[in-house]
Amino acid sequence: MKILVCMSVVPDTTTKITFTDGDTRFNTQGVQYIINPYDELALTRALELAEPVNGSVTVVHVGLADSEPSIRKALSIGAGEAVRINAEPTDAQFVAAELAHWAKDKGFDLIMTGRESIDYNSGAVGGLLAAMLDMPSVNVITKIDVQGGLAHLERDIDGGRESSQCSLPLVVSAQKDLCEPRIPNMRGIMAARTKPLAVVEPAAGGAKTHYQKYELPPAKQGVRLIDPERAADLINILRNEAKVI
Amino acid sequence: MTILVFAEAADGAFKKSSFEAVCYARHIGNKTGAPVVAVALGITDAAVLESLSHYGADQVLSVAGTSFDHFDAQTQSAALAAAAQSLGANTVIVSNTYSGKAIAPRLAVHLNAALASNVVELPSLDNGFRVKRGVFSGKAFAWVDMNADSKVIALTPNSIDVTRDERSASYNTMNFQPAVASRLQVTGINKVSGKIPLTEAEVVVSGGRGLKGPEHWGMIEELATALGAATACSKPVSDMGWRPHSEHVGQTGITIKPNLYIAIGISGAIQHLAGVSSSKVIVAINKDAEAPFFKAADYGIVGDAFEVLPRLIAAARSGAQQA
Numbered sequence: 001m002k003i004l005v006c007m008s009v010v011p012d013t014t015t016k017i018t019f020t021d022g023d024t025r026f027n028t029q030g031v032q033y034i035i036n037p038y039d040e041l042a043l044t045r046a047l048e049l050a051e052p053v054n055g056s057v058t059v060v061h062v063g064l065a066d067s068e069p070s071i072r073k074a075l076s077i078g079a080g081e082a083v084r085i086n087a088e089p090t091d092a093q094f095v096a097a098e099l100a101h102w103a104k105d106k107g108f109d110l111i112m113t114g115r116e117s118i119d120y121n122s123g124a125v126g127g128l129l130a131a132m133l134d135m136p137s138v139n140v141i142t143k144i145d146v147q148g149g150l151a152h153l154e155r156d157i158d159g160g161r162e163s164s165q166c167s168l169p170l171v172v173s174a175q176k177d178l179c180e181p182r183i184p185n186m187r188g189i190m191a192a193r194t195k196p197l198a199v200v201e202p203a204a205g206g207a208k209t210h211y212q213k214y215e216l217p218p219a220k221q222g223v224r225l226i227d228p229e230r231a232a233d234l235i236n237i238l239r240n241e242a243k244v245i
Numbered sequence: 246m247t248i249l250v251f252a253e254a255a256d257g258a259f260k261k262s263s264f265e266a267v268c269y270a271r272h273i274g275n276k277t278g279a280p281v282v283a284v285a286l287g288i289t290d291a292a293v294l295e296s297l298s299h300y301g302a303d304q305v306l307s308v309a310g311t312s313f314d315h316f317d318a319q320t321q322s323a324a325l326a327a328a329a330q331s332l333g334a335n336t337v338i339v340s341n342t343y344s345g346k347a348i349a350p351r352l353a354v355h356l357n358a359a360l361a362s363n364v365v366e367l368p369s370l371d372n373g374f375r376v377k378r379g380v381f382s383g384k385a386f387a388w389v390d391m392n393a394d395s396k397v398i399a400l401t402p403n404s405i406d407v408t409r410d411e412r413s414a415s416y417n418t419m420n421f422q423p424a425v426a427s428r429l430q431v432t433g434i435n436k437v438s439g440k441i442p443l444t445e446a447e448v449v450v451s452g453g454r455g456l457k458g459p460e461h462w463g464m465i466e467e468l469a470t471a472l473g474a475a476t477a478c479s480k481p482v483s484d485m486g487w488r489p490h491s492e493h494v495g496q497t498g499i500t501i502k503p504n505l506y507i508a509i510g511i512s513g514a515i516q517h518l519a520g521v522s523s524s525k526v527i528v529a530i531n532k533d534a535e536a537p538f539f540k541a542a543d544y545g546i547v548g549d550a551f552e553v554l555p556r557l558i559a560a561a562r563s564g565a566q567q568a
Contacts, residue, residue, distance in 0.1 A: 170428075
């Protein structure tokens with residue numbers, strides 16, 4: 001079984017988000033970058049699926065050279081090889097077009113992404129890639145097992161869970177509950193240094209959006225405190241002043 | 246230059262988020278003169294279809310011919326693409342629900358369209374087509390130009406007002422046969438009955454470590470029931486297994502934007518605030534007056550959850566009976 005994991009690199013979850021150049025660019029100063037947490041789940045589950053059947057796991061990333069420490073981390077977690085498509089990931093459609101162009105004749109049985117990146121939150125790369133490669137796609141999966149070319153899946157739906165099965169090849173996006181992320185061990189870290197990390201140049205193009213300006217959520221006016229002994233007043237205020245219940 | 250809206254249904258009726266998507270399309274139609282067509286997949290009940298005309302649809306198109314009973318993003322997006330192409334629609338609005346998010350990217354590929362998901366406001370049409378979308382998991386917003394003739398927009402539920410706009414709509418049907426047979430087979434659906442889905446809730450009651458253990462969640466649920474709210478929790482609570490991950494709101498959980506978010510015993514870490522900061526009104530209840538949540542809240546109670554909650558439950562219940 002050949003598995004491809006698409007990985008993005010995002011600011012650490014504790015990052016305070018600010019912008020520069022008249023709010024037109026994300027301020028990267030002092031920001032720590034990590035593997036997108038949902039992609040890390042996809043990678044771990046890919047390894048769990050591939051290892052018992054001597055399958056392979058390849059990691060692919062669209063980004064510039066400064067992503068390489070995170071790609072090496074993915075190799076130290078256990079991916080066999082990595083590919084970096086050397087371009088700034090300007091939007092989901094650009095990323096998916098590059099991924100599809102590179103992956104289309106490689107014969108992957110299963111392509112995994114995170115359910116969304118925690119920076120641009122499009123949640124679109126998996127679906128875009130699947131449509132470009134003419135494969136089925138199942139989003140936000142919380143479970144996947146593969147037997148005899150058939151994937152058994154569970155996914156989150158609004159207000160519950162759905163189970164399904166689908167023959168390979170298939171694109172899925174990982175949600176929490178899929179597995180516990182694997183932490184690299186010393187042997188993995190040593191091995192990662194010599195694993196192949198190929199760099200290929202972009203070829204597809206395909207951005208259709210332009211990020212024009214950013215803004216932060218409006219600051220709150222200040223909290224109005226209510227005496228805990230008169231907590232019932234809160235319900236009155238919410239009902240009659242704020243009118244939200 | 247038609248605007249097409251995917252009217253997503255659940256249990257035979259359209260979701261509120263679908264009416265909201267129709268309203269969104271209506272706003273664009275009013276500015277550009279484009280007609281609004283609401284498309285339903287596998288819904289044939291005339292009274293149900295008619296409900297779409299109350300929110301501004303000029304035409305309602307019911308697609309049949311294949312089974313849409315089970316969700317397959319490949320089949321549904323192909324059906325919507327066929328509808329868009331037959332109507333010459335260049336803008337498609339879907340809801341940013343789990344299903345909508347699965348359909349929108351595939352539809353964008355079919356239509357060679359620009360895609361924007363997680364959209365939270367009406368577009369600006371003064372200079373091209375510009376949408377506002379949530380980024381950095383609720384920590385910020387971005388204004389994005391959509392630079393293609395065709396556009397697919399996934400609208401986050403509870404982003405704009407749902408207002409009635411009665412139309413004498415025309416009703417049409419379309420036959421659709423997928424070119425590729427679905428390989429996906431749904432084998433079971435497990436819905437939590439009687440609970441309001443968190444992603445669609447207008448009021449959310451959320452608990453954190455301050456509740457001290459899963460055995461105290463009865464109070465959270467009682468308050469939620471009295472307010473007609475969904476329940477949620479913080480990351481530590483789901484990590485410790487007190488509550489399922491599906492209730493975890495925050496940067497690595499679900500981002501929500503209800504009208505009212507009540508946080509009980511949650512300190513307000515930056516990752517948690519990211520997931521809830523778009524809520525219209527935020528209430529923080531915490532023992533610690535220094536909890537960061539009070540800086541992000543509209544209303545606060547500095548007090549012990551175990552004393553405050555019973556008072557809130559009683560007050561909420563008495564009001565519910567009067568109403």
